[in-house]
Amino acid sequence: KQEVTQIPAALSVPEGENLVLNCSFTDSAIYNLQWFRQDPGKGLTSLLLIQSSQREQTSGRLNASLDKSSGRSTLYIAASQPGDSATYLCAVNGGSTLGRLYFGRGTQLTVWP
């Protein structure tokens, strides 16, 4: 069974810092990897999708990288803002059953002014 781990579990930083959130997975037979943001009491918002053949994807201040062979992905947030405060979830599509997403437990990010 695919296992997804996110480190750190929580992160608190001052505004303006550049951040790196880490995600690792045990089965490298993935189709893609998706990063989500979840605000308290809300649903999940898709941030970036990286196909298994890609090395990275960028959207605004966000950059996600994927190293499939080593089972790792990172989400880089540049010039963090208080509005970035949320829980960031990594989800892997693949493993024993292609099509289903396996989620990490998330990194809870707080950016203070």
Next chain:
Amino acid sequence: DARVTQTPRHKVTEMGQEVTMRCQPILGHNTVFWYRQTMMQGLELLAYFRNRAPLDDSGMPKDRFSAEMPDATLATLKIQPSEPRDSAVYFCASGYDRFYEQYFGPGTRLTVT
């Protein structure tokens, strides 16, 4: 702005009662997923459908849960009878196919007393 919609947003019920949750996927998406989120387990897949046919429902307690897609615009998740341990947030997600980006609805917060 196409979105996944879910009803009801909140549901409080007593143990033993039937609960039905509904989801309208994004028009044109042929894959629908049901997830459950709890503090203890995080996000886990319950079931998913492709072209209205169930592909994987291994995450769902079969004795009390059932999921259906009566038509392409409606997916339902039913619990009968409900138990306190079913208290969670239930998310529906849809995608163009199982290897594409998944878009999540706002969730149904279920409380069983």
